[in-house]
Amino acid sequence: MNKPIIALDFASKQQVEAFLAQFSEPLFVKVGMELYFQEGPELVRFIKSQGHSIFLDLKLHDIPNTVESAMKGLANLGVDLVNVHAAGGLEMMKAAKRGLAGSETKLIAVTQLTSTSESQMHEDQLVYVSLEESVLHYAKRAMQAGLDGVVCSVLEAEAIGEACGQNFLRVTPGIRPATVSVDDQKRVATPAQARAKGSTHIVVGRAITKAENPADSYAQIREEWSGKF
Numbered sequence: 001m002n003k004p005i006i007a008l009d010f011a012s013k014q015q016v017e018a019f020l021a022q023f024s025e026p027l028f029v030k031v032g033m034e035l036y037f038q039e040g041p042e043l044v045r046f047i048k049s050q051g052h053s054i055f056l057d058l059k060l061h062d063i064p065n066t067v068e069s070a071m072k073g074l075a076n077l078g079v080d081l082v083n084v085h086a087a088g089g090l091e092m093m094k095a096a097k098r099g100l101a102g103s104e105t106k107l108i109a110v111t112q113l114t115s116t117s118e119s120q121m122h123e124d125q126l127v128y129v130s131l132e133e134s135v136l137h138y139a140k141r142a143m144q145a146g147l148d149g150v151v152c153s154v155l156e157a158e159a160i161g162e163a164c165g166q167n168f169l170r171v172t173p174g175i176r177p178a179t180v181s182v183d184d185q186k187r188v189a190t191p192a193q194a195r196a197k198g199s200t201h202i203v204v205g206r207a208i209t210k211a212e213n214p215a216d217s218y219a220q221i222r223e224e225w226s227g228k229f
Ligand SMILES: O=c1ccn([C@@H]2O[C@H](COP(=O)(O)O)[C@@H](O)[C@H]2O)c(=O)[nH]1
Pocket: 007, 009, 032, 057, 110, 112, 113, 114, 115, 151, 152, 173, 174, 175, 183, 185, 203, 204, 205, 206, 207
């Protein structure tokens, strides 16, 4: 079972260091826009030097040429996972993959953000299909472009596994243990539900980073996710 990916949604290297100091094992962490735009590639190199695996969650979405060039830069960082928005289109996703040529970094595409509900998708995007249909469409396009998987919610993970194959990654944020507030997330599930529905990875931020004891919270989530609880 893959380790839960901890979203390091912090504003500074200092906060990251203080957080990581509470763990004595190699982790799988996610560096997103908040942290990357403050601290840049140096911080990614630092986290890597500490032996942790990294999902660099920058959700690129631009014209194919720009995304390909940006991916060439990210390829040099040697992270484990990077992503684009599937809404950028097939050509953009293919360009992103070309940019990573020769690197070991896996590429996944965001389908519909887990903070989006079906009614919001209709209103904001004028997309009048079901949310699952939209997510499945993006997953199939990502597969067609040669990507390694998608970011989706647990609610769509099973259908994507059936449509795209079990090796196609289903990386699922919006994870909340039963007692924790959902905050701004709309399509949420517990770690146990994620396991049952075939997520390949879970992404957990605030339920760990804002917990009274992050290391305990991580251990509980990891146990629930791995089915040991
Ligand atoms: O659809 C998506 C894509 C990315 N995210 C990111 O995951 C974490 C979730 O944090 P929580 O505190 O566990 O809600 C966050 O970094 C998002 O940027 C997502 O939530 N949904």
